[in-house]
Structures are given as structure tokens and as C-alpha cells.
Amino acid sequence: MNLVLQIAWTHVRSRARQTGVAIAGVAVGVGFSVMMAGLMQGSQDDFIRQLVNALPHITVNDERRNPPPQPAEQAYDAAQIHGLTPSVRRKGIKNPLATMAALEAWIPGAVAPSVKVQAILRYATRDVGASITGIDPRREARVSELPNQMRQGTLSSLYTATNAIIVGERLAEKIGARVGSNITVQTSEGTQASAQVVGLFRSGIASVDEGSAYVLVRTGQVLARQTGLVNELRIRVGDPMEAREVASRIERQTDYKSVSWQEAHEDLLSSLVIRNVIMYTIVGAILLVASFGTYNIISTITHEKARDIAILKSLGLNERTVRSIFVVEAQMIGLAGALVGFVLGYLLCIALGSIEIKSPFMDITHLPIAYKSWHYGVAGAVALLSSFAAGYAPARKAARLHPVEIIRGAT
Template identity: 30%
Template sequence: MFFLAIRQLISRPQQTFLTFFGILLGTAGYVVFSGMMLGFQEYITDQLVNNDAQIRISPRDEVLKEESFDGVFFPDSFVHWIKPPSGKTDSTQLTNVKGWFLKLDLDERVEAYAPQLNRQLIFKFGKQTLPAKLYGIDPVRQMKVTTIGNYVEEGNLKDLDRGGDVIFAGAGLIERLGAEAGDIIQVVSTNGKISNVKVEGVIRIGNRMIDESSVYASIRTVQRLTQANGIISEIVVRLKDVSMAADVATEWSFLTRDKVQSWDQAYESILSVFKTQNIVRNTTTFTIILVVAFGIYNVLNMVVNHKKKEIAILRSLGFDENDTIRLFIIQGLLLGLLGALLGLLVGAVACYWLDGYPIGGKSTKGPMMTNVMKISWDYGIYIQAFCLSVITSGIAAYIPARSASKLSPVEIIRGSA
């Protein structure tokens, strides 16, 4: 049976090769296309999960309505509003920081947490003046929650705790100010107070928007610069299992008036783009495989038409309908199996060549992290590509196989007489 299947495929080498080549390209295309798109998604997800908080606890901005004042006035009193309340509360600090610390210490799902005090300030050096966000952090705790320590280009982030008014500035901000590590720059707070701080180090995340608008200092330094003694504006949390972030954030939000948001809730719009990308990827792949399936069908259908006499002889020698079906399905699976295996190899080589391929410009100092191609090496891509090619080949071979199995030896001989 196996020998007959190979012999019939070899008898039409051009059609067989084109079909085999189509399967190869379809499989390789699936691997490369999926590797590129999933690699990009993995990179962005890693940036969102590890470079930022998995759960962020911050003050809630509440839109004022009549219901917001329920319970404020005397019980059972009727309040008539001449002008309904409007606007929103603008809180800049957490109301129960010690309570949150106690809860997070006792929650076994929490791996680490870190307090922050964030303020929008003005930074001046020489004639240059730029706005930026000053993050007051506990460097030791912060490096347990996020991967900020991996992006320190100059200095040691733990030096923020040595005392003195020192900062670690984003690389883009320093370049735009024209300063460098060791320089003294001025900080202007919201009340007009001007303070001098020393640039102790430089941080380069690789995201231009972040690098040009972020400055890091110790919490005590930010509290002193902004006259906000004892104030904490946010708590960032890292869980032992990141997949539980949304459920944990929802659970905590019922226990407080503060805003508790997980990373996937905060970046829901980005994740929806990923879903759209997956739909496009699967649709494109399905189209490619469908074209390949038609190629297999056409080749085997021509084999059936040109090999009717051989089929009649085989049926006369004792081949039944099932044997005939198996003969053509073996041909389809052979094409699918060999094409899929070689397609996986070609796809892997192409992915290896594309991984790290430069796709953007270079920064003035050091490489940017987002200007190279990111490829996913998830083994699931290769399993899916192989199964999809082989299964499609088998299904495409079954239709002409059924047609061949219904041929009657007597009618074939009469038709050729």
C-alpha cells in the first residue's frame, strides 16, 4: 500500500512538488507569522507585568453626585439641592497606608510590595526647563516588585537611600536637559519652591516616553522636596501568581474606597489589540492552509482521473473501498508530513534570522530595547503548525479518496473500451 502510494505520487512529479512546496510554505509562514506576532505580544506583556506593578493601589478620583453625600447630613433629613453637586474629588494620597501594609503582609498571595510618592514637577538645568514625573520609591522594595534595577545605566539604585537630595533620571530627560551624571539640577515644586538635587545615576527603560519624563528619588527626598511629610500616594504590588492579579484586585476593591487595579485591567485596551492580532493571524493562516488544501485535492483528484485503470485492476485483485481510501489518504498524509517537517525547519531558520533584527533607529547613547524584532520560541507554535498542516492534508485527501473508492471496475473497463 505504501509503495503504491509513493509510486502514484512520483508518476506526476511536477504537481506533487508544487503541492509539497505549498505545504512547506504554508507551515513555514505560520511559524514565522505566529513567532513575530506572539513575540511582540510577549515583549509588551513582559514590559507591562514586570516593569510596572501587577496591582496598583492609588487614591480614587470620584465624580461628585447627589448620592456622594448620602449619610453626610442628619439621618432622615431631606436635602434639596438648588444646584446639584458637580466636579470630582482629587485626592493625592492613600487614607489608610498602615492598614494596607498590614493586609499585604498577611496575604500569602503577595510576593512583595513597595510604597511610592509620585509628583509632577519642573526640572531645570541651565536654560533648559522640562516637566517630568518624580517617583519617590524605596529602592530595595521597588526592585522586588519591578525590574527597574535592570535598566540602571549609570550608578547603583540603592544609593538613593544613602541620604542627601539625589535622583536617578531617565536617560531621555537628561539628554534633553543637556546634563549628565554628577550634575546639579533644579527642581521646582507646585508651590514654587526651588531645590537643588544631584543626578546620581541614569535609568534607560528603552521606552522613549518613559525615559523622557521619569525621575526617581527616595520617598524621604520627595516628601522633603514637596513638603508632603508622611504621605504615600501609591502602593505597587507583585503577586506570586500573576494570573490571579485581576481576581485579587477585584477582591481588594470591595474592601476599600481606594482604587485597586491590576495590570490587565489597566491595559485592557492593549490586550484587546492582542486579541485582534490573533484573529488576523489565525485568519491569514487559515487562508494559506486552505489554498494548500485545494492544491492537495487537485493533485489527488487528477491522480484518480489518470489512474482509473490501475484502480480498476487493484479492485479486481481484491482491493475494497476502504483499501482505496487508505491508498489516497496515505498520499495526502505523506505530502502533509514531509511538507510540515521541512516547513518547521525552514520556519525555525527564518525565525532565528529575524530574532533581534533591527527595525528602527538607534538612540544617541546605548541601544533602545524596542528597535529590534522580537520572536516567540514557544513550542506550541510548532506543534500547532505541524498538526494543522498534517490534518488539513488528510482531510483534503479524503474527498478524492472517497470518489476513487466508489469507482466500479466494470464501468472503468467499459468506459475505456
């Protein structure tokens, strides 16, 4: 066996109890770090999955990201113009069927047309503002999770009544409506119509569940007072993570504002970054605290082994070799702690994942836990790194011991 390894192994083995405590410290640190990372990542993945599934991956609407210049601005380029009425533009996506066909030709996914109208839903004297989307039920199933989010009724129920409407469960609760209730819909365009609730859905996102409703495209066009109107294209792509790039290409191609789910939820996603920073700070702190145990034992060993260090140096071992001995000892503790910590972390994840969560607002579910190999890799690497740092300082001090001082002291 290599000399450094042999001496280091002998030192840690001969202090089984102290070494065991130090290993346990690192193991607990690594174990809880893995568990925390799994829990945080799991909840984040679950949250993103809900975000992705709640809405289409990309929505293309009839707005422009930058308002087009007004005729007066084009005519008088250098002049500053006040008080002109902007030219009125006909709402909706031009030639929606042709646009859809052009997009379907290259988009790795599906496209569905829709009509979006802002309205007030009224039932039993209660008014709630909502966004009503006119959809094609057959195409909608290919672009959103709405069919799976239905709690009562189905998307096909929209065909069962004139002016049928599917509303979010929370929205229905707010106005006190149920399936079968006839509610009044009043749009910002001034249309007022009676609609029958034929279904309820729950996406899991409160803002969607308490502010959205679905009708047929045709009904949406009636509410918007514009025949043939399609003011939004709803797109689902194979890989949700590609949505941003696809949206950007659509915008370049069509000139219409194309919003990916990432852009739509940018505020939420940026809060996840902060959440991750907090998580990794805590994980780092846990491992740092664990490394104090390693520092403690290596300091103790170097203190107790001052005479051995003097012997080794008098025999001709150089400072680097002596330093390596104690750094390797710290790494042995770190490695053993990391391996035990992996097992502990895995068991903690299984235990946490088996906890059932019951809530009146959701189905019985379990804590979402992510099992990622990189959680173990990062925790192990940080444990080894902190063990190295914990061992290096006392190892350097030990290596610099002057053998003569120790030998004189011993004699």
C-alpha cells in the same frame, strides 16, 4: 500492510517528482508559519516582558474606583443636587504602614510605599511635565526593575544629595540635563525646589522614559506638601499573570483603586489580540495556498487512476475505501510536508534569532524568537487539515466514478 495504505503509498511513491513538489509546498507553508509564529510570539513576549518590568505589577493608589457619595447626596437621597462643593478628603492612603503589613501578610510578592506628584522639570529654560515618584530605594528593588534599568548612577545615589532625583534618559535629553545637573522642580501643589540629577534610567518604554522621575519618599512628601503622605503602594507578585486577580482582591480588601499592569496597559494588550488575529490569518493563508499543491496532485492522481478506481470498484471495494485511499494519499503528503516544515521552521527561527539589531536607542540585541511546541502543533494540524480538505474533494469524486463507464471506455 493495510490495503488502503498499500495502494496510497504506491501511488505517491510512483509519482516521486509530483509528490516531492507537493510536499515542498506544504513544508514551505509549515516552515514559514512556524517562523512567523515564533517571531510574532517572541516579539510579543518581549514586549509584555518590558511592560511587566517597566512598572510594578500592581499599583494601589489613594483614589476610589467609584467616587464616594457626597454628604448632601447621603442626606437627600432622592434629590438631584447641583452646585455643591464636594467635601475635601485628605490625600493619601490611610495608615499606610498598617495597610502594607496587612497586604504583605498574604500577597505572594513584595510591597513598597511611594508618593506620586505631578511636576514640571525645568532646566536651561526648557520645561517638561513629569510624574515624580517618591520611593524607598531599599524596597523599590523588590517591586520594580528600576535598579537594572539604571544607565547612570544607582538607586542609592538618591541618598547622596539633598533633593536628589533620578530621571528617565529621554526626559533628561529633552531638557538637556545630565548627571550632576541641578534642575528645578515645580509641582502642581505650588512647591518649587531645586534638585540634583544623580542618575538616569531607561525602561525601554518611551512614555515612561520621557515622563518619569524618582526621588526619595521624604522628598516626594515635601514636594506634595504633606508629611507622612503615601499615595501609592507598589506591588510585585511572583507570577505577573496573577496580577489582575491579586489587584482585584486588594481592591476589595482596602477599597482603594488597585490597578494591575494588565489594566494599565489594556489598550496595548488589546492591540496584541488584533495583531495575533492578523498573524494567524496570514499563517492560515500560507497553509491554504500550500494545500492547493496537494489538491493539484490528488486531482491529477485520481484523473490518471480512473481506470484503477474502476478496477478496484469492480473487484468489490466500496466507495468509502476508495475515498480513503486518496484521502490517505493527501494526508501522507501533508504529514511529510509538516515534518519537513518543522525542520525548516526551526532552522529559519535559528537563522532569524541570530540576526543582530543595532540601534542608537538600544543595546545590541537579537530578534526575539519564541520556541513553542504548540506553534509546531498548530502548523502541523492546519497542514493536515488543509491536506485532508484538499484531498477529500477529488477523493469523493473518484469514489463516485461509475466503473462501467470506465470499463466501457477502456474496451
